[in-house]
Amino acid sequence: MNITINLSMALVLAVLYSVGFYLLMQRSLMRILIGIVVLGHGANLLLQLAGGAPARAPVLDAVPPQEISDPLPQALALTAIVITFALTTYLLALGYRSWVLVGHDEVQDDVEDRRIAARRGPDGAMEEGTAEETEAAPEDTADSHELEEGRR
Amino acid sequence: MTLLQAFVTLPVLLPMLGAAASVIVSPRASLQRVIGVVTLALVCVVAGVLLVSADSYGPVVAQLGGWPAPMGIVLVADRMSALLLLISTLVTLAVLVYAIDQRISDYGRETASTTFHPIFLLLSTGVSLAYLTGDLFTLFVAFEIMLASSYVLITRRTSASRIRSGMTYVIVSLMSSLLFLTAVGMVYAATGSVNLADLAGRVGMLPEGLKTVLALLLVVVFGIKAAIVPLHFWLPDSYPNAPAPVTALFAGLLTKVGIYALLRTQTLVFPQDHPSTLLLVIAAVTMVVGALGAVAQDDLNRLLSFLLVSHIGFMLFGLAVYTPSGIAGTALYIVHHITVQATLFLVSGLITRRTGTVSIAQMGGLAQTAPHLAVLFAIPAITLAGLPPTSGFVAKLALLRAGAGATPAAEIVAAFVVLASLLTLYAVARVWVRVFWGTPKEPLVDNDPNDELVVGTARSARGMYVGASSLIVVSIVIALFAGPLSAIASRAGDDLQTREAYRSAVLGPDTAPGGPGPVPVAAVPQGPAAAGGGAAIGAMTADDAEGTTSR
Numbered sequence: 016m017n018i019t020i021n022l023s024m025a026l027v028l029a030v031l032y033s034v035g036f037y038l039l040m041q042r043s044l045m046r047i048l049i050g051i052v053v054l055g056h057g058a059n060l061l062l063q064l065a066g067g068a069p070a071r072a073p074v075l076d077a078v079p080p081q082e083i084s085d086p087l088p089q090a091l092a093l094t095a096i097v098i099t100f101a102l103t104t105y106l107l108a109l110g111y112r113s114w115v116l117v118g119h120d121e122v123q124d125d126v127e128d129r130r131i132a133a134r135r136g137p138d139g140a141m142e143e144g145t146a147e148e149t150e151a152a153p154e155d156t157a158d159s160h161e162l163e164e165g166r167r
Numbered sequence: 168m169t170l171l172q173a174f175v176t177l178p179v180l181l182p183m184l185g186a187a188a189s190v191i192v193s194p195r196a197s198l199q200r201v202i203g204v205v206t207l208a209l210v211c212v213v214a215g216v217l218l219v220s221a222d223s224y225g226p227v228v229a230q231l232g233g234w235p236a237p238m239g240i241v242l243v244a245d246r247m248s249a250l251l252l253l254i255s256t257l258v259t260l261a262v263l264v265y266a267i268d269q270r271i272s273d274y275g276r277e278t279a280s281t282t283f284h285p286i287f288l289l290l291s292t293g294v295s296l297a298y299l300t301g302d303l304f305t306l307f308v309a310f311e312i313m314l315a316s317s318y319v320l321i322t323r324r325t326s327a328s329r330i331r332s333g334m335t336y337v338i339v340s341l342m343s344s345l346l347f348l349t350a351v352g353m354v355y356a357a358t359g360s361v362n363l364a365d366l367a368g369r370v371g372m373l374p375e376g377l378k379t380v381l382a383l384l385l386v387v388v389f390g391i392k393a394a395i396v397p398l399h400f401w402l403p404d405s406y407p408n409a410p411a412p413v414t415a416l417f418a419g420l421l422t423k424v425g426i427y428a429l430l431r432t433q434t435l436v437f438p439q440d441h442p443s444t445l446l447l448v449i450a451a452v453t454m455v456v457g458a459l460g461a462v463a464q465d466d467l468n469r470l471l472s473f474l475l476v477s478h479i480g481f482m483l484f485g486l487a488v489y490t491p492s493g494i495a496g497t498a499l500y501i502v503h504h505i506t507v508q509a510t511l512f513l514v515s516g517l518i519t520r521r522t523g524t525v526s527i528a529q530m531g532g533l534a535q536t537a538p539h540l541a542v543l544f545a546i547p548a549i550t551l552a553g554l555p556p557t558s559g560f561v562a563k564l565a566l567l568r569a570g571a572g573a574t575p576a577a578e579i580v581a582a583f584v585v586l587a588s589l590l591t592l593y594a595v596a597r598v599w600v601r602v603f604w605g606t607p608k609e610p611l612v613d614n615d616p617n618d619e620l621v622v623g624t625a626r627s628a629r630g631m632y633v634g635a636s637s638l639i640v641v642s643i644v645i646a647l648f649a650g651p652l653s654a655i656a657s658r659a660g661d662d663l664q665t666r667e668a669y670r671s672a673v674l675g676p677d678t679a680p681g682g683p684g685p686v687p688v689a690a691v692p693q694g695p696a697a698a699g700g701g702a703a704i705g706a707m708t709a710d711d712a713e714g715t716t717s718r
């Protein structure tokens with residue numbers, strides 16, 4: 016294996032991946048969206064680099080075969096770019112829909128997590144909740160969430 | 168391209184063209200229904216032909232665009248993929264029948280929205296492509312087709328709760344897709360190929376550490392898609408919020424495609440000749456965590472989702488043993504589980520329409536008020552728990568036998584299989600006691616008629632029963648024909664373990680010496696013999712690989 020990789024490109028990849036994953040861990044869907052875009056760029060750059068060092072355009076009759084760059088990763092990256100683009104658009108639409116319906120675009124906790132959190136009493140002891148209480152729990156937390164929003 | 172080779176492309180082409188036709192005729196809902204049902208029925212027939220042909224004459228390979236194998240994209244139907252394709256399409260068809268009738272009874276015959284059918288067919292396209300592709304990048308594309316359709320299906324008719332669960336689902340899936348893309352990039356950088364059959368030879372020459380990194384990265388990627396503990400957290404949160412047919416389809420197919428991809432890549436590209444401790448541990452944890460999660464649930468759909476996670480562990484166990492019989496057990500289990508899990512979600516849809524709630528605590532006495540529902544629930548529930556003489560028993564027996572013959576670690580995990588089966592039985596028995604026994608309760612009125620989730624009337628159309636009960640018939644047929652089916656599954660297991668049939672079918676007989684068609688079980692190389700075979704393949708493709716990577 017004698018693939019040499021440009022150090023600056025490796026650093027760019029590291030930055031793209033870490034920024035992407037950092038943004039993915041945020042609450043707001045917009046930040047997550049940007050995180051996915053950045054991560055997608057990282058993945059596409061990686062695909063490009065997988066083809067080896069840059070060389071001449073892969074046109075069969077115009078360039079001698081020894082000098083052309085590997086066309087396959089370019090084809091793969093093109094496909095991947097189209098897919099990431101389409102899904103980003105979809106996520107954007109989802110964020111807009113969330114804005115219209117819920118009034119914010121924050122990704123919320125699992126229902127189960129909130130139910131367990133609501134069960135926990137003020138002193139941290141677990142209280143046995145009835146079915147009605149646990150049913151009501153998600154709404155409660157949603158309300159308190161909106162209250163928090165208001166305070167900000 | 169012969170006629171049979173053209174057939175391999177049909178399971179991908181037919182639903183895709185059907186989806187296009189469905190968009191064109193979209194103002195006419197009845198025409199959309201006809202297109203959907205006819206397309207899927209045709210794919211069923213094609214999948215049946217492919218299975219028979221792959222079983223008798225070896226893998227059917229189509230080289231798209233006429234480009235030969237390592238360069239171009241290939242579609243391969245071997246026993247494993249044809250078997251799973253057939254059962255998946257059958258389930259998809261039954262779910263479509265159910266969905267059509269639910270939509271007719273809920274929205275009226277001509278006012279049903281027009282996005283459902285094209286997206287449903289596109290999802291089927293993605294699933295077929297994922298089963299048939301012989302190329303890692305095309306597998307990524309197949310996953311994207313499948314997941315993009317599932318994003319739309321899970322967030323259709325958006326309500327606040329569906330937005331919440333849809334977001335989790337979309338973000339987690341997108342992240343796993345980007346990891347998949349990263350894995351494809353790394354595999355290409357390391358080997359200079361994305362063709363699975365070609366990779367089988369090339370990955371063997373890589374240093375051990377690099378091989379482990381690539382294998383683990385793919386395990387994580389497919390583990391997220393298949394909802395393997397600890398990567399399962401998104402599933403019980405997102406699936407229950409979708410309408411019953413959509414949940415049934417996702418539960419039946421999407422996670423199984425993840426398991427299939429794991430099975431294919433781990434056996435073909437990263438073969439082992441001894442049980443993988445990592446996968447065994449993950450399988451045991453998945454089984455127990457899923458089953459315990461199910462026991463704690465009150466929401467019927469969430470309970471079923473946790474059971475789904477638990478049973479993914481069963482399939483993983485068969486793979487983790489890394490013997491032909493283990494892989495055969497996994498194949499049988501996938502076939503059984505696709506059918507039964509989809510049935511349970513469909514029946515759960517019927518139950519919630521009857522009771523108006525998904526909360527088990529608020530149901531009761533359905534055995535008196537709706538005895539037909541009790542029958543419809545009891546059969547798949549018993550099948551899922553694996554009581555004899557159901558298909559679940561056949562599949563579990565195959566897994567246990569595979570585990571019993573292997574290492575002590577595998578035997579311990581086999582005990583977990585029994586434990587998880589008991590917990591499953593407990594979970595479904597609890598549903599049975601709470602929902603079907605006791606005093607009948609008044610159905611609750613649906614508080615949000617728009618959410619498509621809980622309709623809360625006894626209004627269930629006949630087609631919904633037809634959809635659900637035809638799947639029950641399929642699972643009974645699986646139990647009845649357990650003998651021939653196990654035979655096919657064990658031949659498929661041999662194929663996957665020996666790899667030669669697949670490799671020589673894709674790359675041509677010259678490239679894979681020592682592979683004279685299917686190898687009998689007794690001749691499966693074990694230990695040093697397998698390592699020797701791997702080295703031979705490595706030496707054979709060494710020049711080839713150097714030629715591509717040293718630019």
